[in-house]
Amino acid sequence: MKIAFVGKGGSGKTTLSSLFIRHLAAEQVPVIAVDADINQHLGAALGLDEAESAALPAMGARLPLIKDYLRGSNPRITSAETMIKTTPPGEGSRLLRVREDNPVFDACARTVRLDDEAAVQLMVTGPFNDSDLGVACYHSKVGAVELCLNHLVDGPGEYVVVDMTAGSDSFASGMFTRFDMTYLIAEPTRKGVSVYRQYKEYARDFGVGLKVVGNKVQGPDDLDFLRAEVGDDLLTVFGHSDWVRAMEKGRPPRFELLEEANRQALETLRATADRSYERRDWQRYTRQMVHFHLKNAERWGNAKTGADLAAQVDPAFVLDERLLAAPQPA
Numbered sequence: 001m002k003i004a005f006v007g008k009g010g011s012g013k014t015t016l017s018s019l020f021i022r023h024l025a026a027e028q029v030p031v032i033a034v035d036a037d038i039n040q041h042l043g044a045a046l047g048l049d050e051a052e053s054a055a056l057p058a059m060g061a062r063l064p065l066i067k068d069y070l071r072g073s074n075p076r077i078t079s080a081e082t083m084i085k086t087t088p089p090g091e092g093s094r095l096l097r098v099r100e101d102n103p104v105f106d107a108c109a110r111t112v113r114l115d116d117e118a119a120v121q122l123m124v125t126g127p128f129n130d131s132d133l134g135v136a137c138y139h140s141k142v143g144a145v146e147l148c149l150n151h152l153v154d155g156p157g158e159y160v161v162v163d164m165t166a167g168s169d170s171f172a173s174g175m176f177t178r179f180d181m182t183y184l185i186a187e188p189t190r191k192g193v194s195v196y197r198q199y200k201e202y203a204r205d206f207g208v209g210l211k212v213v214g215n216k217v218q219g220p221d222d223l224d225f226l227r228a229e230v231g232d233d234l235l236t237v238f239g240h241s242d243w244v245r246a247m248e249k250g251r252p253p254r255f256e257l258l259e260e261a262n263r264q265a266l267e268t269l270r271a272t273a274d275r276s277y278e279r280r281d282w283q284r285y286t287r288q289m290v291h292f293h294l295k296n297a298e299r300w301g302n303a304k305t306g307a308d309l310a311a312q313v314d315p316a317f318v319l320d321e322r323l324l325a326a327p328q329p330a
């Protein structure tokens with residue numbers, strides 16, 4: 001199951017995605033956590049210290065390796081250089097599975113140990129600097145995540161959780177359509193809700209499963225405000241968490257001590273994500289990745305690579321979790 005946390009900066013994406021990741025990990029289910037936020041804080045929210053966070057390998061710096069592995073022996077993709085973030089898999093491509101060893105995870109994922117036996121795999125795009133924002137380099141960092149999602153065959157009971165910026169960058173690519181569930185984190189403020197409106201507009205045309213999760217909700221007024229602004233899209237809310245405060249002071253209490261109301265909210269997120277499996281449609285998922293690939297090819301990819309990137313599309317290929325059992329092409 002692929003789950004995104006999006007929202008305005010400061011709304012609590014990183015905090016709530018890290019709590020959700022801890023919640024899943026505590027139940028011993030496989031979890032890959034991905035930090036694709038402009039502010040790279042997911043490692044810290046999962047308890048890594050500064051040195052450990054800084055030592056995480058950046059996906060953005062390993063794009064050639066990622067591309068070379070994923071293209072495998074796909075005859076339509078003749079080089080890693082002509083592979084762009086939206087290049088879809090086809091016959092001969094290598095796919096990623098949540099529970100496997102592969103060179104992409106070897107290079108880009110690190111195990112983060114949480115309470116007790118709980119552990120997750122963490123992947124990070126790598127830090128963004130000023131020169132990245134709004135230009136190709138920023139796109140290519142997040143693009144590494146999009147490439148991986150487009151080559152991932154995941155089934156129920158295994159999770160990829162992405163902490164993501166809700167900026168226009170995720171709409172220019174197909175990134176926002178890659179998830180079974182998108183949780184939009186909103187504080188009960190006009191700004192928080194305005195990000196929701198923008199996201200919903202993009203999401204509507206693509207059948208994106210979108211729910212709003214209120215954060216830092218302090219009382220009936222806050223709840224009424226969110227209900228009035230968001231209606232049925234409001235899934236659940238989190239209140240202020242002393243557990244989170246303590247964690248931020250570098251003194252993380254055991255996860256089982258998280259406030260009960262917040263734990264209930266996490267369980268709602270999980271149950272909702274699990275239920276979204278019924279709506280999964282690999283045909284649509286594949287069609288959408290082709291759609292965004294053709295759009296990106298025309299807009300900048302063809303010019304940048306000097307190739308006709310539409311030719312990379314394998315018309316007969318449909319990504320499908322039945323491929324979970326298939327042997328990987330050499």
Ligand SMILES: Nc1ncnc2c1ncn2[C@@H]1O[C@H](COP(=O)(O)OP(=O)(O)O)[C@@H](O)[C@H]1O
Pocket residue numbers: 007008009010011012013014015016037039041215216238239240241242244245248
């Ligand atoms: N429910 C909460 N209880 C207490 N503090 C919170 C809560 N949600 C977020 N915060 C705090 O608010 C700040 C911003 O949250 P963060 O998750 O970093 O936002 P984002 O990732 O959306 O930019 C952090 O200092 C975080 O600890």
Ligand SMILES: [Mg+2]
Pocket residue numbers: 010013014015037039041
């Ligand atoms: Mg963040």
